[in-house]
Amino acid sequence: MRKILIFCFITIASLSASSLETFKSDYTLALKAYNAQDFLNAYQQFYTLSEISPENVEVNFYLGRAALELKHYDDAVSAFDRVLILNPSHVRTKLELARLYFEIQQYDTAQSLLDGVLQEQLPLTVQENVIALKSAIEQQRAKHTFGGALILAWDYDTNIGNDVGRGVTQNIPNIIDLPGNNRRKSAGLAQTLVLNHSYDMGEKGGFAWESTFLAYNKNLTQYSDKDLMLFSLATGPSYTYDIYKLSLQAIYDKVRLESDDYMNISRVALNLKTILTPELMLETDITQKRSLHTQSSNTTDSDATVYTMGLRYALNPQDPWIIAAYVTYKDENERNKTAAQYGVSSDEWNYRLELSKEVFKDFRAAIGYAYKDTTYKEFDALFNLKRKDTEDYYTASLSYMLDKQSSIMLGYAYSDHTSNNALYTYKKNVTTLSYIYSF
Template sequence: MKTIIFFIVLLPLYLFGSEGNVNVDLEYEKAVKSYKVKDFKSSYKIFSKIYLSKLSDADFNFYLGRSAFETGNYEVALAAFERVEMLDPTNLGNRLQMARTYFMLKMYEDAELAFKDVLENPNIPQNLKTNIELYLSKVTKVQQKSFTYATVNLDWVFDSNVNYGSLNDEYNINTGTLPSSPERSDRAIQVYADLVNIYDIGAKNGFAVKNRVKLYLKDYQEMDAYDVQFLSYTPSLLYKETKYLGELVLGLEVLNLGKVEYLRTASLSPRFEYSHSNTLKSIAQFKYQRKYFTQKAEYDLNSDHYELTYSLQKILTPRSYAQVMLTGIGERKHHGTRVDVDYDEFRISAIYANQFTAVYGTELFAEYRRRDYSDHSTLFGNTRSDNAGTAAAAINAKILKTLLFHLKGTYNRVESNQDKFSYHKYTVTAGLNKTF
């Protein structure tokens, strides 16, 4: 009898509780649908009613925080983002939203620290870095100062085939009609320093001026002729609206090869990005560069370089993203009869990056390139065409708050219809990254 009475008493409570959970889940689904179409007013109204049932749900609190932020309820947003921080400390997207919320609450020192914390992560895309720099310029403007930060890398490098391929990510060295040396490996120490200063000169969503100086040094153990000293200065003007960002970049660069000055360049590069949604972005960039080779023997390499790139970037999770890039390149010589200057090139590449934990992150890169030269070679009896591929994998580990260890392996392969230009190589890079 007691069992029957116990069952009669508990059954309504169980059914009521189940019905309540169903109602909460239905309301949650309804709110998420509103959130995804950017109807933040509706999503916030629902989220704020059911949040007590979802306090331990990181995704729910992030949705609540974004909805509260977009509707001007910044205190509620901050509380929600702080709960996400406790539940999922590796969530970079949440850390960025916290920084924005601090800014709106005029907690400028907290905003600056939070933005810098995201900026120090090596796995965030370059365009996100630019957006963070713009926010930091506004923070420091309020504090009556400009924002400056620096990154320094110190690396050990092993290169299996120094005589072939590029000196760095930006320049290919033209070794003449035929490669002059056989395959040879070497080790090197390289230093990369990047200094950025940005100052806001407009009102909300206005203009900012950015100055950037890059220094790259590479010292081979044996093959001194391939030592590199590279210096660039790239001032730019940025303009940002809610969904749009435009940047006009002027580039001035000097590259020394061995112990002699090798190349000077000047470039102009407009860049435009558009946010389709909170997680999908298009980026387009055009670059015109004029190359001046300073050694008399290289004058015929002087050329105009044209480059057009379109990228589609997808934020997969708050700690990972993927990006696909399509690039068309053309280069035209100023004078002379060299057959290895004028070319057209097509590239397709992809990047995937993931900050797995608060300590470890990784980046994967793959690229295919097709380069067709314009001039006929009487030596080979044809016009040169190259098919090339690159694959790279990198892992980084946080040692201290602003100090990272990174390890990267890269494999390059080129297949040319002129066999002398076919090669393959791999490089291994290990070093430290320090942000100031």
């Protein structure tokens, strides 16, 4: 009998040791998956381990963190609560809970947790993270928020006559001005100021009033007749609910060419954004636009309706490629129906694709391609044709983050614009070096 009891004891001890070794091995694999940012696999493994050992603090902590990364907020709260029951002074869990409540916009709870954490003896880096999160909470809770950017740029354009507004490069025969492909090269200095303001009209995530002011100035080192200034003001309400944001904006643009008033543009835009997942955002926009030249003799005034649909997608969130794809249709019509003006009324399709990625630490590269197809509605008797244009537009850029607020960017763009009217066929290259400061 004694031998049987000894045998049973040894067997049970062996099985316990084997189970412990298996548990340690499974924990190591789960932690390896978490550190590799394979959060779904880590979550599943830690969940299984928590059923085996519900009193294990580290298992519950990493189960909560994996659930938080997957936006499984209820599961994360349950796991973190179990940790604090087992160890009420577990500072790392309190920090993760504060981050969770910040993400779900329960700012009072997040603030209370952080205030408690700051009473502890913390390493300097942890203190800085806590203070940064408290600052982000205060910013989210503020009624008024401000931001903006200052951009200073130098560029070299191989064909300035075909730029914004396409310029005027030919005259036939001193009576009719036509944009054409006369090449005029010039460097230019540009300054852009952007100011953003948002006023929260109720609970965060509900109604807000958003405004943006933009001022742009470009001076060419040659051909000052192409110097350009633009002032733009956009303002209007927005409403955010769950994964949707609906915005209505009234926009006014004033364009000055060679220090003289050139054009006034008014727009009304309705925009809807939907964040389906943290990686995928869909967007649609309808804009009504009116372009009026300041010279009463100008007959190119127009009204246009613009429809845009697009998406932004982060491919492989652990090391993402950001993909942006948009399609736009514009129906433009001349306002002066009695004028013998051609090349104003048109149907235009624009397709745009952009890929960007952080290729090295603080270095981000982007490439883009756009295709535009424009069909004009009037028959041009002077040239005996109905004009049709296409354009291939290629871009590439490399930016470097100097610090959290400033960066530099080197960009290149190439346009190949073709038309069945040779006057409107041209090519151009633009190289740009920019400094961007965000605030």
